[in-house]
Amino acid sequence: MHDPQAREDYLADHRSFVQRVASKFCRRVLSWDRDDELSVAFIAFNEAMNVYDPEKGVPFLAFTRRVIQNRLTDFMRRENRHKHASLEPVKAEEREITSEGEILAAWANYNRERVEQERGEEILQYQDSLAKFGLSFDDLVRVSPKHRDTRETLMRAAVVLCDDREMRASLLRKKQLPLKELALASGIHIKTLERGRKYIVAVALIISAGEEFLHLRGYIKFPEKGGRG
Numbered sequence: 487m488h489d490p491q492a493r494e495d496y497l498a499d500h501r502s503f504v505q506r507v508a509s510k511f512c513r514r515v516l517s518w519d520r521d522d523e524l525s526v527a528f529i530a531f532n533e534a535m536n537v538y539d540p541e542k543g544v545p546f547l548a549f550t551r552r553v554i555q556n557r558l559t560d561f562m563r564r565e566n567r568h569k570h571a572s573l574e575p576v577k578a579e580e581r582e583i584t585s586e587g588e589i590l591a592a593w594a595n596y597n598r599e600r601v602e603q604e605r606g607e608e609i610l611q612y613q614d615s616l617a618k619f620g621l622s623f624d625d626l627v628r629v630s631p632k633h634r635d636t637r638e639t640l641m642r643a644a645v646v647l648c649d650d651r652e653m654r655a656s657l658l659r660k661k662q663l664p665l666k667e668l669a670l671a672s673g674i675h676i677k678t679l680e681r682g683r684k685y686i687v688a689v690a691l692i693i694s695a696g697e698e699f700l701h702l703r704g705y706i707k708f709p710e711k712g713g714r715g
Contacts (some may be wrong), residue, residue, distance in 0.1 A: 530556075665683075
C-alpha cells in the first residue's frame with residue numbers, strides 16, 4: 487500500500503482487529519493505554535503489510551494474525567527472560583531477531599500444511615455453526631444465487647445485519663433471521679430476504695465469527711459498497 491494516507495486509514499480501521507487478536511492470544515482484555523502487548527501487536531501488523539505476498543494464497547488478515555502471534559510469543563519470552571535474568575550471557579539462539587527477519591520467517595513457517603490445517607478447522611467449526619440453524623453445505627450449494635446482482639444484494643443484507651448489534655444478537659440467539667428489521671434497515675424487499683434467507687444466514691455466520699473464519703472470509707467477494715476488508 488503505497489499511498490501514505492490510505493495506509494494510515496487502513497491501520498486505523500484495523501486497530502480493533504489487532505486488539506482482538508492480541509487479547510485472545512494473551513487471554514485477557516488488553517487496553518491501548520496500559521498494555522505494551524498492543525503496541526507490539528500493532529507494529530507487527532504494520533510491518534506485515536510491507537512483506538505480505540498475495541501470491542502465497544493466504545488471506546492477509548490470516549497472515550497478520552500469525553505474525554502478531556509470533557511477535558507476541560517473542561515479546562513474552564523476552565519479558566520472562568528479563569524477569570529471571572542471571573549473570574549468564576544470552577545464548578546466540580535466544581538473541582532477539584530483527585523485525586524483517588521475524589516477519590519473513592513467518593512466511594516460511596506459514597507453510598501449505600499449516601494453511602490447510604487452519605482451513606480444515608474453520609470448515610469443521612463452520613459446519614457446526616450451520617447445523618445450529620438446520621443448514622448444511624449441501625443446502626448452501628442449492629441456495630447459492632446464480633446471478634451476481636442477487637448474490638451481492640444478499641451479501642449486502644448480511645453485512646447490514648452483522649453491523650447492527652441487536653439484529654446480530656437476535657439471529658444468534660433465536661436462530662431466525664429478523665426479516666422485518668432487516669428489510670427496514672437494508673431497504674431490501676422482505677420477499678427478497680425471505681427467498682435468500684439461508685444464504686444470508688450462511689454469510690452472516692462467517693462475518694459475525696470475526697477472526698475465527700479468516701480463511702472462509704477470503705472466499706467471500708463482498709460488494710464494493712458496504713463490503714469488508
